[in-house]
Amino acid sequence: MIFATLALAECAGAVLAHSLKTPALRLRKGTELTRDHLDTLAKAGVTELTVARLDEDDVKEDRAAALIAEAVAGPGVQVERAFTGRANIFANKAGLLVVDREEIDRLNRIDPAITLATLEAYAPVEAGRMVATVKIIPYAVAGDLVAKASAHGPNGLLRLAPFKAMGVALVSTRLPSLKESTIDKTVAVMVERLAPAGARLIADLRIAHEAEALAEALQKAREAGAELIIVFGASANVDRGDVVPDGIEKAGGRVEHFGMPVDPGNLLVLGHLGSIPVIGAPGCARSPAENGFDWVLRRTLAGLPITAHDLTGLGVGGLLMEIVSRPQPREGGQMEEGRGMKKNPRIAVLILAAGRSTRMGGPNKLLATIEGEPLVRIAARHALEAAPASVTVVTGHMQDAVADALCGLDLRLVHNEDHAQGLSTSLRAGIAALPEDTDAVLVMLADMPDITPDIVRRLMDTYDPAHDGLIVVPTAQGKQGNPVLWSNRFFPQLMDIRGDVGARHLIGANPQAVVEVEIGDAARLDLDTPQALAAAGGTLMTGGHDT
The missing domain is CATH 3.90.550.10 (Spore Coat Polysaccharide Biosynthesis Protein SpsA; Chain A)
Structure with a gap:
């Protein structure tokens, strides 16, 4: 493609680079210029125009955007008609956006003319939410570049993992220091968290803060048909052998990982009871404010497997917010050693x-x-x-x-x-x-x-x-x-x-x-x-x- 300022007589078939208004004619940028356009402009005294002239193998911007968008869009998303070099991609149901970050980066490095922008990986979306957009920067792009940017497998580079209407059991352990009203509020917050995914709470079990009692409650939750079990300990988990991970193992389950590099949310326990995911929630999950627990919960509700490798890869971007309960020493005060x-x-x-x-x-x-x-x-x-x-x-x-x-x-x-x-x-x-x-x-x-x-x-x-x-x-x-x-x-x-x-x-x-x-x-x-x-x-x- 040639982008240049040409004499009016040389502009037939070229694309107008900038919008133009004369007393007799108004043209939008991107208009393919015809002889009639040029005749009218000549009568208005226009002698030259800045235009883009396409080579034989160039693909016009809308067509290029549509081809690439259709190629990168996988299951659960749909592409809207391209306009002004842009093709937007939308979710057709509620779920999590799954992206192939490495391949998207590769696509964006093919040529500056071709861009693909998405929401962040594993972003929760509702039906009709825009999740990505392909934008062609110039008025056309070489056909071989379009072909290279469109060469993907049947699942494309982004897809939607739809939420599953899971039955969820909530197990809360008790200590004298924990008020029943706090557990009630935790249940209410959890119901709100589950609602966007269509999941429902099928059991609310409250037990002593003991590993044996937890093991028994986990078995009851499985017998009740729970597809996901969430455990809130009355006291924070501070060790791999603490009550919640110990209770999972005593129930015959396995602990995949303890801890995660997301703050707030460090003290999360990830385990399984057979095929049922078990999440030991950190204390911050009692609050509706977003924390690392939400990241794990959403993936689980979308049926996406989570491994220890996945958890340990969340550190970059894992500092979500300042935690009000974290010690923040100030100048001029006497500090208690080790606590700030x-x-x-x-x-x-x-x-x-x-x-x-x-x-x-x-x-x-x-x-x-x-x-x-x-x-x-x-x-x-x-x-x-x-x-x-x-x-x-x-x-x-x-x-x-x-x-x-x-x-x-x-x-x-x-x-x-x-x-x-x-x-x-x-x-x-x-x-x-x-x-x-x-x-x-x-x-x-x-x-x-x-x-x-x-x-x-x-x-x-x-x-x-x-x-x-x-x-x-x-x-x-x-x-x-x-x-x-x-x-x-x-x-x-x-x-x-x-x-x-x-x-x-x-x-x-x-x-x-x-x-x-x-x-x-x-x-x-x-x-x-x-x-x-x-x-x-x-x-x-x-x-x-x-x-």
């Missing part, structure tokens, strides 16, 4: 006192009194008596009156100019104002007078980053409430929240980092209405008079 954790973490208290009390019908509820003391002062006093590293109060509505109610207390006031925009603005203002060496913060609401100094101390004492206790959540009869303590690992995410919402979604997204503390009704008692205030023995000030 401070012996005496600096925990601050942040009190949000900027709201407009709209449900109270007008007056600022934070100035309401119980036994003559304003609510906001009660909250601040209780926080100070618990002896945290610092106490910060965020003000907003009726700033001066709230500040007067706190007069004389050893705390820092931060005013939120944007308090009318919602709770998240006060959270951001408060986090930004914390001392730089803060390791964690307890976020308190100023209308919860039953949060006593003892409760505040209990929540601070429960903070345990060395054992993944990075979010401390109080409960009332098992239901989560306030105040919540947050490690500084979550400060960037807290700062990203927008609107009149809190951070409850971050608790749900990070179950592996959550520790719950039962404190009773105090965790859910806030005084949002006149009725609630009156029931707590409070007095609301309106217009200078008590109500």
